[in-house]
Amino acid sequence: MHFKKLLYSFIMGILALALAACGRDESSTSGNNASAEGETRVFKIAHVVQENHVWNVTAQKFGEELRKLSDGRFDIEIHPASTLGTEADMVQQLETGAIDFGFMTNAYMSTRQDSLNAWFMPYLFGSLEEAVKMRESEPAKQMLEELSSQGLVGLDFMFAGNRHVLMKDGFAESPKDLKGKKIRIIGSPAMQSYWEKVGAGPTAMPLNEVYTSLQTGVIDGIDIDLDALVTEKYYEVAKYLTLTNQMTFPTVIVMSKAVYDSLTPEDQEIIRTAMKNAVDWGVQEAIRREESNLQALKDAGIEVLEEIDPSKFQTVTNEVRNEFSKKSDIIKAFIEEAEGGK
Template sequence: MKKIVLALVLATFALVGCGGEKDTIAGASGDNKKVYEVKFAHVVSENTPKGKAANFFAKRVEELTDGQIKVHVFPSAQLVDDDKVFQELKRNNVQLAAPSFSKFTPFAKEFNLWDVPFLFRDTEHLHNVMDGEVGKILRDVISSKGYIALDYWDAGFKQFSTNKKPIVLPSDAEGQKMRIMSSKVLEEQTKAIKAIPQVLPFGEVYSALQTGVVDAAENPLSNLYNSKFYEVQSSITISNHGYLGYLVVASEKFWNTLPQDLQEKFTIAMREATIYEREESAKEEKVLLERLKANDKTSTKVYELDAAQKQQWQDAMIAIYPKFYDLVGKELIEKTINTK
């Protein structure tokens, strides 16, 4: 019951933040004879938390609308990848997508916030940020670019892995070649611990780790395990130093064709899918951590930070926050830190 109440309360909040008044004036109620077709494109497999949630949403929104909205899910970049999905959303060739946060940064610099290291105290704090004032500010930024920003889905906190000296303290990273995504924040994070940042596409990471082009990487456990990085990394540190996530966005052209009652049902189904996705992500993380600890084939040593070690990391990273003020915004960082 608690989850149902939470879903309904947050659904109302999410609807308010989904693009402004112009998006909800299409009509008071839907035409019972009209069926709206939705193509939902994403780049991961169906058995991941995001893939499962996309299918959950498709089923739920059809139920809530008595079949007036039919969602066709295209996983594993079958339809389009995340680098091209924004133009397809603009053209309304795709109606729904869930790109990772990094894909938004070229046109919404505020989204670099999610890369700021040790900014989120724990999962509860993270979700309070997403579902509160900061999350709404960031959704509004995306809505101002001509998309309908719906809700945030989890990929997970990032962990360090390496095939050299285990990265338990900041000083352990010195001199190690660290693979990162293209991000000014991640570049500064890497330099702060005297590691050497190496920007590489995700698809090249395994071979780069295997051949020594890079020594270390940072990934959620789902990426690390499913891509078998444990085969070419000798240690993993459960650092939770950064975060990866997704923002589900809709085509503005499509959204404006939906009558208001269908927009509301769409938003409720999305909030239910969000709660489901976050639960699945948390469950998967626990399972994968146990596998990495127990399964001999991974051949990796798992390190977990104690309070004193984590404090060393936080001190090192908080010291570089001023470098991000021009990029992300000092006020946005402070609002995030102060979120209860």
């Protein structure tokens, strides 16, 4: 009898230990899930523009949406005006996860991915509203998907406005007005090709060198959107603005794939929803700013030529579109859809 009691006690002890271990494992697993889903985190966002630029205020709006949708678990830390390095530096940091999000210029990203040159096809959009509509197009979505090969998650396109020409001396009504002129561009294969075919001398340089270069005559003019023109104050050193609308100017909003993949599906969805909400708001803000920025420039004493005849640039337009359509089926499809939507 005594032996049976000892055996019974021994068996019950073993069962108790097993149950306790299971409880610890279950508790541990449950705790890890709660930790992953309840994690608080501050995401780093980097870009090249000033704090009052529409891309930066859209990043701020993303922060608001992110805080709301995550119940305060997620927040952002914005690093504007290239404070974390050049765009090449930023992409490298995105690949490693040192930066979480980048609002990268489509110009720089088009040097890494051919299909993104689609946004720079000449005279494809007569207004920013027309460009914004193409954000939801199938070719635009394919461009974002292609970014995964670079360790990036393409989230959306946000816009600064259409591109125009600011000159120190005279307007840009036709290619002959630009022939031989040194025009600052932001480096991009499509932009380079366009300005070479126009007959100008395209000169790539970072934003922080443009003001002094205009002031001292190193360059004769710039290819620029109105928001950057106002926020960077280039109107102080050049007074002739031609509203050419020759291209639009998106930022490609990307996230580090390493960081994205580390999140739960639920948190990934929070990221995507917060960004879409922010960009939906941001594109409307960009459209509103097109008008207010133009008025601000007029108030600052800029001479503005508001309408030109795009047919004067038709030969160049056709050459550039044909050149880049051959490089990418996505570009060809993008042009066809944009033209069909007019």
